[in-house]
Amino acid sequence: MRENASHIPFSELVSVNPPPAGKLSGLVPYVGMADVTNEGRLARIVERPAAEISPGQPCFRDGDTLVAKITPCMENGKGAFVRGLNGATGAGSTEFHVLRPRPGVDPRFAYYCTRSRAFRLEAEAMMTGSAGQRRVPAAFFSRYAVPNRTLAEQQAAADIIDAVSAQERAIEASIAKLRSLRAGVLLRAFSAVEGGKVPDGWTRVALGNVVPRVEYGTSEALDRNRQGLPVLRMNNIHDGKPEVSDLRYVSVPVPARLELRYGDVLFNRTNSIDHIGKSGIWREELPRASFASYLVRVNPDPSLLIPEYLVEWLMHPVIRQRVRSISTVAVQQVNVNPSRLLELEIDMPIERETQRQIVESLHVLDEQINRERTELAKLRKVKLGTVDHLLAGNG
Template sequence: MPDTAKLSDFAFINPATDTNGTAAEAPVAFIPMAAVAEGGGWRSTENRPLSDGRRGYTLFQRGDVIVAKITPCFENGKVALLSDLETDFGLGSTEFHVLRAKPGHDPRFIYHWTRHPAFLRAGEASMTGSAGQRRVPAGFFERFEIAEIEGPPQRLIADILDAIDDAVQETDAAIEKHQAIRLGLLDDLITVPAQIGQTDAPATLADVVGSISSGCSVNADDRPPAAGEFGVLKTSAVGGGRFRPLESKAVWPREESRLKCPVEAGLILFSRMNTPQLVGENAFVDQDHPGLFLPDRLWAIRVKDSEGILPEWVATILQTRQARAFITGEATGTSGSMKNIARTSLLRLPIRKLPHADQVDAMKAVHALQAEIDALMSEREKLAALRLGLRDDLLTGRKPVVAIREAAE
């Protein structure tokens, strides 16, 4: 293991930026907090005159690393390396700290350290201020110690971690593309867009739904149930058309008698109360989950057995963009952060009826595309785990960078 040195030995902390020779009205990149991604990265937004730097913005230059100082942005890893800044200088929120690599040090090495879990944990522990307004002080960067790695090894480490970042980003882009294709496929196979929201549509959800049941709220520990325990689902168990049974809580023994609405195969789980963006999230359950029950904010929708309707096909209807827009429009509530939809409103949702054989074919197409998305998600998880391990091994010097590079080759 190499010796350690203070981060301030590698980088200037909140340095002054010399703009002499640059006109006050020269356009510079403007990067607000919202433009910095959680986990690292940024996107260009707009240009502003350099003179705006005198109006309460943080001034930085190409190649700097900016780090959010305020909670929760710091904990969420809002950091960015500005090596691709289109202008020589930039302006951003006063809630950024600026790190500028000292001569002989690679700014990418510093950037990757700002994403290391040890850095984030230590920074969070150093925060000062009142609840909701806590900030990482500049002194934290002066004191924080990193592995004393210098010269070519810094560049090799940065190259390896950059390559992993690129692979993750490419996979994210592929996932986003496939998910967009999936939405288009659902629109094409499941609904007739002109029918959604029209009073003269040939059918409504009420024609195919046999019952809608709800669970109840019970006291539970915020952990998944262990073997032999009963569990109640969180509302986060349903999202993006997927059912996540591990998103559940262990019910207190004295509350078990109050449980109702078990999670069974063939049900459509529907979020009747949630944020405006998430109300109406739903998922099909393809197998029984003994010991799991619904909370009061999730409905269990059961499709009529006699209609020749596939329950999964109905769930897929509810996931289309047109249906989601209908549900959002019907949801009500006095709180801007929470909406609710009534049974009667949901059952008015116009739908397209298909023969059973066409439903089967439609679901085959959806399953095939979902399998591709699942494979990409699995690859993404592997890359993220690899990145986390390499970040720790390389930045701390636990494993020599040359050995890792040779293994990769």
């Protein structure tokens, strides 16, 4: 590396897409695009026979960095620091660039350089190709400048970011533990759902006995014009509640009966097989909103069933499986006929107070999870700011 320059081309720190050291054989560790996260981590490593690895697929080893080259994976942050191969050579998707640190370069420093906002923005600006198939060329790494640091300075910067990353992983582990605890509480509270004898104080009836009617949402065309009425779509339901950060809007008048009201229960009747049946409850997250026809409103009779209990029942793993079993396959999606949904049997406490107690025990855990999520979001902002401050190239 040049001693007097404040910034140097990234390619002086790393070798880009180095060739494999030898011929692959046996079972080869393999990483596809789905095996890395938007946070820049390896989610899993699978194995593939060497015969299935084509000559054009990139190879890597421990200490290398994977960077997604194709849109939108690159912009979303897809990539990973490679570890856990124990001396083996791995192979991956052709949509990865492999960066191998040169001698005298801390591998973590090279990896963290790819996690800055400046790196993503400049890589995006240099993408080539048509829409939907745009890629970052290998030449980008010769043009992108990174801070010129001694090995000791690289290690110090990487140590600081590692410390923040350790806190990040600790919070993620806490969230996972709370989610596991919630799943256990859900399974115990809804044990009657598994079938068999109905407990004392409970009843088992067709859902249609406690949900008087099902209402379809609007079928009007939607757009991004914020002057219209916000409309919830199938991707706006997450973890039992609406997500209103990515909305579409309807520009024509919508009947008043199709506007959402506090406490409305929404059921996703059309989606992929993994997401069909997602449900949530509307808590007036927006002053006014409607819902698209891929969703249906399934409000219960409030004298028999509280809406919060209905949502928890709809999200139960056993019920999600029953919903899948009554779905029909359409083009790239599956659909649930609401009439079939109302035929499913719901197990529920007769007393609404008991229903509330069950829901409250779950919501206490939800509040803890949400607090941890908030802390995680704050920490990730701190981490990104730290990376930008220490490692972003601006030469």
